[in-house]
Amino acid sequence: MDKGRFTLLQLDPGEIYFEDFSVIFVPADTKQKTFDSKKQDGRLKMCSKSLVFDPKDISKPILKIQLKQCTVIEQWKGHSKFIEGKNVLSVNCKEYIEMFESNIVAPYRYKDSANFLFILKYGDIMHCLPQICQLHRASSLPAAEQIDMIATIVHSRQARVNFDQLSLDLYEKVILETQADKVTPLVVNPGRILLSTSRLYFQPYNNIEQYPVIKINLNNIKRVVKRRFLLRHIGLEIYSNENSMIPHIYVSFSSQKERDKFYSNLIEQSELKLNEITPSVMTLQWQNGIISNFEYLMYVNSLGDRTINDLTQYPVFPWIISNYTSETLDLNDRKNYRDLSKPVGALNPSRLEKLMDRYQEMVDPKFLFGSHYSTPGFVLFYLARLYPHYVLCLQSGRFDHPDRMFNSLYDVYKNCLNNMSDFKELIPEFYDTAQEGKFLVNEMGINFGYRHNGLKVGDVEIPPWSQSAKDFVQKLRDALENDIVSESLHHWIDLIFGYKQKGDEARKANNVFYYLCYEGNVDLDSIVDLNQRHALEVQIMEFGQIPNQVFTVPHPKRKLKTVFFNEPYDIRNKINQEEKWRSLSGIDLCVSFTTHKNIVSSIFISDDQKSIVSVGHDSKVKVFSIEYRRQIRSANIGNMPLSSCIQLPNVNVLVIGSWDNQIVLYDLDYGKVTESVFAHEDAITCMSWGSKSNLLVSGSGDCTVKIWKGLNTDGIIKPIQCLYKQIDHNSQVNCIVFDKDNIYLAVGTEDGEVYIWEAEEFTLYKRYQLSTNVKCIDYSPDGMKLALGGNDKIFQIIDTSSGMPVFRKHLNSTISSLKWKDYLLVLGCEDGSILVWNIVEVKLLYELKAHEGPVTTVSIAEDKSFICSGGEDHVVKVWHPK
Numbered sequence: 001m002d003k004g005r006f007t008l009l010q011l012d013p014g015e016i017y018f019e020d021f022s023v024i025f026v027p028a029d030t031k032q033k034t035f036d037s038k039k040q041d042g043r044l045k046m047c048s049k050s051l052v053f054d055p056k057d058i059s060k061p062i063l064k065i066q067l068k069q070c071t072v073i074e075q076w077k078g079h080s081k082f083i084e085g086k087n088v089l090s091v092n093c094k095e096y097i098e099m100f101e102s103n104i105v106a107p108y109r110y111k112d113s114a115n116f117l118f119i120l121k122y123g124d125i126m127h128c129l130p131q132i133c134q135l136h137r138a139s140s141l142p143a144a145e146q147i148d149m150i151a152t153i154v155h156s157r158q159a160r161v162n163f164d165q166l167s168l169d170l171y172e173k174v175i176l177e178t179q180a181d182k183v184t185p186l187v188v189n190p191g192r193i194l195l196s197t198s199r200l201y202f203q204p205y206n207n208i209e210q211y212p213v214i215k216i217n218l219n220n221i222k223r224v225v226k227r228r229f230l231l232r233h234i235g236l237e238i239y240s241n242e243n244s245m246i247p248h249i250y251v252s253f254s255s256q257k258e259r260d261k262f263y264s265n266l267i268e269q270s271e272l273k274l275n276e277i278t279p280s281v282m283t284l285q286w287q288n289g290i291i292s293n294f295e296y297l298m299y300v301n302s303l304g305d306r307t308i309n310d311l312t313q314y315p316v317f318p319w320i321i322s323n324y325t326s327e328t329l330d331l332n333d334r335k336n337y338r339d340l341s342k343p344v345g346a347l348n349p350s351r352l353e354k355l356m357d358r359y360q361e362m363v364d365p366k367f368l369f370g371s372h373y374s375t376p377g378f379v380l381f382y383l384a385r386l387y388p389h390y391v392l393c394l395q396s397g398r399f400d401h402p403d404r405m406f407n408s409l410y411d412v413y414k415n416c417l418n419n420m421s422d423f424k425e426l427i428p429e430f431y432d433t434a435q436e437g438k439f440l441v442n443e444m445g446i447n448f449g450y451r452h453n454g455l456k457v458g459d460v461e462i463p464p465w466s467q468s469a470k471d472f473v474q475k476l477r478d479a480l481e482n483d484i485v486s487e488s489l490h491h492w493i494d495l496i497f498g499y500k501q502k503g504d505e506a507r508k509a510n511n512v513f514y515y516l517c518y519e520g521n522v523d524l525d526s527i528v529d530l531n532q533r534h535a536l537e538v539q540i541m542e543f544g545q546i547p548n549q550v551f552t553v554p555h556p557k558r559k560l561k562t563v564f565f566n567e568p569y570d571i572r573n574k575i576n577q578e579e580k581w582r583s584l585s586g587i588d589l590c591v592s593f594t595t596h597k598n599i600v601s602s603i604f605i606s607d608d609q610k611s612i613v614s615v616g617h618d619s620k621v622k623v624f625s626i627e628y629r630r631q632i633r634s635a636n637i638g639n640m641p642l643s644s645c646i647q648l649p650n651v652n653v654l655v656i657g658s659w660d661n662q663i664v665l666y667d668l669d670y671g672k673v674t675e676s677v678f679a680h681e682d683a684i685t686c687m688s689w690g691s692k693s694n695l696l697v698s699g700s701g702d703c704t705v706k707i708w709k710g711l712n713t714d715g716i717i718k719p720i721q722c723l724y725k726q727i728d729h730n731s732q733v734n735c736i737v738f739d740k741d742n743i744y745l746a747v748g749t750e751d752g753e754v755y756i757w758e759a760e761e762f763t764l765y766k767r768y769q770l771s772t773n774v775k776c777i778d779y780s781p782d783g784m785k786l787a788l789g790g791n792d793k794i795f796q797i798i799d800t801s802s803g804m805p806v807f808r809k810h811l812n813s814t815i816s817s818l819k820w821k822d823y824l825l826v827l828g829c830e831d832g833s834i835l836v837w838n839i840v841e842v843k844l845l846y847e848l849k850a851h852e853g854p855v856t857t858v859s860i861a862e863d864k865s866f867i868c869s870g871g872e873d874h875v876v877k878v879w880h881p882k
Contacts, residue, residue, distance in 0.1 A: 108397025304547030372544030789815025828855025
């Protein structure tokens with residue numbers, strides 16, 4: 001069926017279209033002689049607040065008759081030679097609207113009173129007239145009561161409609177069917193949503209959609225997201241793969257309970273194969289430069305319930321560039337950038353001072369900014385040239401005054417800095433190079449009117465430093481991805497989506513908006529009074545909505561330059577090794593060493609990568625040659641288990657920690673212990689060497705960390721008794737590690753506490769409480785992150801500056817050891833498995849069963865040509881990528 005030019009955007013926002021009838025429209029001044037020339041074939045649309053006539057002849061305007069303007073709606077009682085029968089609808093109105101004459105997008109024309117006759121070609125007047133009259137009565141009620149009566153009418157009609165079972169395949173089983181609304185900008189279209197064992201269906205109650213029944217195969221669905229809709233948790237957004245006929249649908253339910261029930265049933269279906277990437281993976285990939293600032297902001301917007309299908313929650317992007325007047329733009333000059341640590345309203349100090357004065361005089365609930373940074377009106381302010389139909393829908397058929405339109409980038413930015421009620425941010429289209437800045441160009445040639453200076457509103461005036469709309473957006477995108485933005489973008493995320501969004505931190509950051517903007521301040525479902533609820537819903541639409549709070553701690557900053565390699569090694573060799581791991585097809589066991597008689601507790605690979613040193617609970621220190629695949633040295637160190645071992649730089653001397661509370665120096669050249677000292681009151685559990693600070697640190701079951709200074713200076717071994725400092729903890733110290741530059745020292749303890757100490761004076765820098773025994777810990781190469789493993793089987797990475805967990809992964813087994821070198825991170829687990837991660841791309845490269853029993857220690861060769869592991873099975877193994 002030809003649906004003509006009619007769209008739901010020609011109705012009021014939220015208005016519902018029920019059904020239509022094939023009619024002949026007879027204008028009021030028609031005579032018998034002019035009947036054939038004046039009559040118009042078309043379709044009459046019955047809607048909740050209006051009747052809309054859509055003529056087949058596109059040179060004729062669409063007619064919209066608002067029911068509240070109607071004085072008489074009845075079966076025609078007149079007589080005419082050229083109108084046969086009584087199947088005629090008569091409508092008298094005080095005002096009506098003409099739209100899109102000759103199919104031209106233009107402001108609606110409001111016309112005075114008129115009489116209309118519609119001859120129903122096939123329908124029965126006694127079928128449609130009672131329904132139209134019922135809606136007419138509703139139109140005379142106050143707004144809230146009208147909405148309630150329309151909802152009752154809608155519910156009554158929907159109760160009589162069943163899902164078309166012919167749409168189902170023979171062997172499909174229905175899981176759940178319920179009522180839902182399909183949501184697009186400014187439009188909700190009610191229907192029935194059905195979940196089967198193989199598909200998801202949406203059947204609208206009317207014929208406006210492209211398909212009578214929307215069908216989405218479950219195996220095509222890649223992402224399902226719960227959404228807020230008008231501050232109520234009733235939305236569900238479903239994304240399919242690129243090959244799907246319906247790549248995306250957004251629906252809302254009658255209640256959160258209904259939404260959650262449908263969601264639970266959907267994700268339980270075996271056909272559903274979601275391709276979800278967790279927020280922690282996305283954050284880590286963004287930090288490592290795998291995804292762009294633009295991609296990450298789009299993802300964070302999605303987490304914050306921002307979607308392009310809801311203008312009240314449209315994705316929000318920051319103003320980045322502050323210079324819109326220069327002939328050229330230097331993207332490496334900080335003067336050209338906005339301060340991302342401040343909200344728009346705080347960028348101008350003098351304006352902020354006036355706002356603060358007003359704030360102090362207010363009674364609660366106080367606010368700094370009465371206008372939001374993102375509202376439906378602001379979004380369409382930017383997109384008026386691209387989506388004029390939306391503007392006409394939102395603004396009752398009118399465009400904004402020409403002088404108030406989006407005419408100049410410079411004027412808009414200046415207004416956002418100075419106006420006492422303008423604090424809007426930008427939208428993704430400003431940075432989306434795929435759209436080429438089309439929203440800045442009046443490609444449709446729409447007549448928006450003339451400004452006060454006599455100039456006709458056309459394309460948006462772009463800055464002198466850009467050549468075209470496409471070039472402007474490209475430069476903004478380049479600025480967004482610039483290191484200057486990357487190093488401070490996390491501050492803006494804190495303001496909009498993070499811990500500075502509300503509460504005390506928002507007040508400190510001058511980031512307080514009107515209380516209705518915040519989720520949780522108003523429970524719409526609990527408001528019984530219909531007028532009060534409607535008024536609040538209208539205010540929410542106008543004021544805008546704060547995004548869902550995604551982060552409750554400071555957001556980590558982006559790493560400006562990812563360093564994958566250390567300089568001493570040949571770059572070609574490094575690239576080859578990286579390619580081996582990236583395209584990993586398996587891991588080969590190169591050699592096993594089985595001469596330990598008890599648990600292997602610690603291993604390390606020599607600087608020249610020719611040998612492996614290990615210590616174990618058999619009190620033995622052993623040296624294995626990788627080249628000759630045999631043991632080349634074995635020595636007995638005391639009578640107690642050995643816990644850890646490191647080699648001093650530039651000398652052939654091992655430092656060994658023992659369960660007999662001693663630190664031992666063992667000279668490999670002479671094959672003897674040269675010094676030992678009782679270092680702790682309990683067993684030594686771990687050690688770390690700071691090659692730049694020339695410090696040795698040891699951790700113990702006595703809950704202390706001790707720092708030993710001056711042990712090795714330019715190859716000269718000094719006495720180990722030179723104790724520099726002692727740090728006390730609340731429980732046994734299990735693991736300890738310096739960062740690469742020896743600026744910080746991280747300590748993991750048995751009661752789940754993680755301490756970061758500043759290594760210069762060993763003062764406490766950060767402290768985190770985990771829910772489990774911390775068994776292993778290591779710094780990222782850049783020192784910005786800590787990898788942690790423990791008894792709860794959770795592998796996580798913490799951003800050291802913010803304390804935010806940027807990655808969490810629940811594994812099948814307790815993590816007993818880990819090692820991080822460049823892009824590789826190796827985990828050893830208590831079930832005997834080894835997991836190899838490319839932690840830059842946050843991708844598990846390989847998992848293998850390596851040992852019988854827990855993997856107690858792992859290490860990575862400096863050039864990443866092999867990895868090494870030791871376990872409770874007494875074996876040391878060397879592994880090569882293939």
